[in-house]
Amino acid sequence: MPTESAVAQPIIRLHPNDDVIIATRQLVPGTRIDAEDLVVTGLIPPGHKVATRAIAKGEPVKRYNQIIGVARDAIARGQHVHVHNLGMAEFAREHEFGVDVHQTDYIAKPAHFMGIRRADGRVATRNFIGVLTSVNCSATVARAIADHFRRDVHPQALADYPNVDGVIALTHGLGCGIDTLGEGMTILRRTLAGYAVHPNFAAVLFVGLGCEANQIGGVLESGGLKDNQPKLRSFTIQDSGGTRKTIERGIAMVREMLADANRVAREPVPASWLNVGLQCGGSDGYSGISANPALGAAVDRLVRHGGTAILSETPEVYGAEHLLTRRAVSREVGEKLLARIAWWQDYCARNHAALDNNPSAGNKVGGLTTILEKSLGAVAKGGTTNLVDVYEYAQPIAAKGFVFMDSPGYDPMSATGQVASGANLICFTTGRGSAYGCAPSPSLKLATNTALWERQQDDMDINCGGVIDGTASIDQLGDAIFQMMLDCASGTPSKSELHGYGQNEFVPWQVGVVT
Template sequence: MLKLEKDNKLQGFGGDSDRKVLRLNPQDNVVIALQDLPANAELVGYDCTTQSPVPRGHKIASQPIASGANMVRYGQIIGQAKCDILPGAHVHSDNLGMGDHKQDYAHASAAVPLEPITDGRTFMGYHRADGRVGTRNYVGIVTTVNCSGSVARFITEAAERAGLLEQFPNIDGIVPIVHGTGCGMSGVNEGYETLFRTLSGYAQHPNFGGILLVGLGCEVMQLQDLVGGQPIRPDGILRYMTIQNEGGTRRTIERGLEQLQGILAEANKAERAPAPVSEITVGMQCGGSDGYSGITANPALGYASDLLVRRGGTTILSETSEIYGAEHLLTRRAENAEIGEKLIERVVWWEDYCARNGGEMDNNPSPGNKRGGLTTILEKSLGAVAKGGMAPLSGVYKFAEKIDRKGFVFMDSPGFDPCSVTGQVASGANLIVFTTGRGSVSGYQPTPCIKLSTNSEMYARLSEDMDLNCGDIVTDGISVEAKGEELFELLIRVASGEKTKSEELGFGGVEFVPWQIGAVM
C-alpha cells in the first residue's frame, strides 16, 4: 500500500465539506481537488488560489514547478512538467507528460511478512475432488473454437426452454464459454499455449460442478489435445463431443442435452459446506479509474487483500501494462530476487510486445481515465498497485497459469479488463473484486464479481451496478481500514452464496475474452 501523509494514512479524508484539496504525501508537489473548484478558489495552507476551474479528483500544483522537473504524487514520480507551472495551476495533459522513469528495483529488499490471523474464519463453499473449493456451482459448456460457439449457446437455450435446471436445485446455471479464436493460429507457439491454459483452467475451475466440451472437429485447438493424456477433472464430470462427428447442429444439440442431463445430475450432488477462508482466491481488477481510485477503493481493496492473505488466502494482481512505472514497488516486496526478476522479465516482454506491434506502454490512461483526473500511465499504475496491499509478493505467473501457492501473487495480463479477468479466472480466482471510478458494467461467470465505487457521486448514479461505495472515505471520513474490513466481510458473504449486483443483472455472457497473441492466419 502506498504511504499516505501521516495525518491521512489509513484514515478517512473527509467529513469536512469545506475541505478543498488533499495532499497524499509530504514529498508531493501536487494536491488533489476534493470537489469541483472554480477559478480563484483559495487553497488554505498552500498560499495560492486556483488559476482556472479544476474538476473533482484532478491535480493542482501546490508550489512552483520548473519545466522538466519531476511531478510527484504518492511520494512517487508521475511524470515531468512540460513547461513552468505556477502554484494553483491545474495539472493535466497540457502541462504534464512522460519522461525517463527508470527505477531501482531493489529486489526483495522490503518483503516484510504480515502477522498471521488465526481466527478460524470460514465460508460456505463447494468442496471439489482436487481439494479446491468453489464459490458457485455452475455447469459449463466450454468451446474449443469460435465455430462451436453458436451451437454451445443453442444447447444452453434448449436446456432453458426444457426447464432442465428445475430438476437440479443445487445448480446455479449453465454457462456457455464461447470465444473468437481456436483456429487460424499456429499450434506450437505462445498464442496456442496461452489459449490452451485458458480453456484448461476454465474446464478445471472449482466454480464449475461439471463440464461439457464442444468442438467443431477440424480446428487447431483439437479437443483430444485438451482431454487426452491428462485428467482434466478428478471428479470425472466431463463429457466432450464435436459437431462434425455428431452429424451437424441439430444432432449435436440433441446429444448435448443428453450429456447435460447426466452432468447436471452429478453436479447437483454438491452442497455448500464450511471451508476455511484460505480457500478463497480473489482476482483484483480496476477499470474506468479516476483520480480517487488510488486513495479510496484501491487502498481499501489492498487492506482487504492483506486481511485475506494473513488468513492464508490468495489474491491476484494483474494488468502488467497498468503497473508500468510502479513495478519497483512490487519487486521490493518480492519474497526473493527470483520472483522480482520474473516480474521484470514480464515487463521487458511487454516492452518488446508493444514495440513489435506498433504500440506504446504509456498509451494509457484512456480518455475516461483522463476525464477522471489521471494523466500518465505512471500515475495510473501507482494507484493501481495500491490494490495489492502490503503483503510480500509470493509468486509471478503467466496469463491463465494455475496459481499453485498462497499469498499475494501477480499474473501477467493486458490491461483490457475482460481479458485480464479471463486469465485470473482461468488461474483459479473464485471471486473477482473490481474497482471503478467512472463506472463499469460487467460480470464474469462462473466467478462472481464485486464492484467497488471510488467516489460517492458515481455510486449514486450507478448504485444498481455497484456493490460497495468507497467514496465515503473522502466524503464521510470513513477510514481505509474500516472500509477494508467491510469489504472483507462482503467477500465472505459472496463466497458463501450472496449474489452480487452483476449476478442479479445477468452479466457474464460476453465477458470470456482469451488473450490472442500472435498472427491470425
C-alpha cells in the same frame, strides 16, 4: 493516506513531498485552499490535480511521493495539472529486491465462508455446468445448448436442480488460423484447460467443430486431462451430424450431468480457500486514494487469513513495478516480474505500440494523466504483504498469499486469465462505472466515489467514496470488503450476477499471428 479530517477538505494531499493535491469537488478560479495557502487559478474538476508550487518546464512532478511525469510547459502554483501540461517521463527506476519484506501476522483462527467442497478437496464459490468451445465455429451451438437451461427463458428446465447455479456457455473468437505450436495456441489451451478444471464448474462439456487447429484433444493434453469422464465430456459438430443433432446431443449430455451436479451442500470452509483476482477498470483520479487502497486493506486481511490475492494487468503496473520488487520474497521472484515487464516492452516494440498508450479517454476525464500515475494507484489493490510469486497468464496458481499474474490491462482479458489460474472470486474497482461480470466466478464492484455510487448503484456492490468525503476510513472499508468477499463466496449474489453478466466477458488473450 490522509486523515479523515484532511479528507473533509476540498483537496487531498497524499504525501508531504507531492507537487500536486487532488480536488475532492469541483474548484472554481479564485478558490482559496487554506491548508496549502494557495489560490486556484483555473477550473479544477473533481479528482483532478492542482499544482502546489511553481514547476519549470521539463521538471518531474510527484504524486504519492513518486514521479508521475514531467512538465510539458511551465506550471504555475494553483494551476490545473493534466494532459495539457504534464507528459510521460522516461527515467531509470532502481529495482531493489525484498527490502520491504516483513513477517505476515497470520490469524490463528481464520474466518470461514460457506463453500462447496469438491471430491478432490478443492473449494468452489459457485456451482455451474460449463459449455466450453475449442473454436469460434462451435460458439452458436454451445450457446444454444446452454440457453435451453436458462431459468429466465425456461423456468422449469432446472426446477429439479436447485443447487445448480446454472448452465453457462463460454465462447470465444479464436481456435483456428493460428500456429498450433506457437505462443498464442499455448495460451489459449492453457486458458481453456484452466476453466475445464475450475472448481466452480461441477461438470464441463467441450464442443468443437472437428477440423479446427485447436483440437479438443490438444486442449485436454495441455492440462493433463482425460476425455469422456462423467465431469468432462466432449464432442464435435462434424462427428455429431450437424448443428441440430449437436445441440440435441449436448442438451442430453447436460441432463445426464445435472443430477450429480445438484448433489452439493455448502459447508463452513476456511478463508484460505479464497482465491481473489484483483481488477480495476474505468479508473479515475480517486481510484488510488479510495477503492484501490481499501481493496488493498481487504487483501491484507485475506492474506492474514491464509487466502490468495492475484494482482495482474502488467501494463498497468508499468512504472510502479519497483514498488512490487521491494516486496518480493526473493530476488528470483522480483526478477520474474521484471522479466514480464521486459516481455511487454519487446511485445509493444515489435507491434509498433508503446506501454505508455494509457490512460484511456475515460481515465483522463476522471483525472488520470499518465500511465505512471495510473500504475501507482493500481498497485494499491495489492495491499502491503509480501509478493510470494509471479505467474504467466492462466498458469495454475499454487502459492498462498499475494501473487502477480501477467496479463494485458484489458479487464475481461485479464480476469479471464485470473479465473483460468484458479480465482474463485473477482474484486473490481471502478471510478467511471465499468459494467462487468466474470462467470463462473462472481465479481464484486467497488465504486471509488459517492457520485458514481449514487448514479450507478444497480451495478456497484460497495461505495468507497466515504474515504473522499470523510465518512469512512481505509481500515473500515477494508473490513467491509473482506466481509463482503466472505458473503459473496458463501452464495450471496453480486450485482453483476443479478444482471446476468459473465458469459460474454470470457475473453482469452490473443497474442499469436492470425493467418
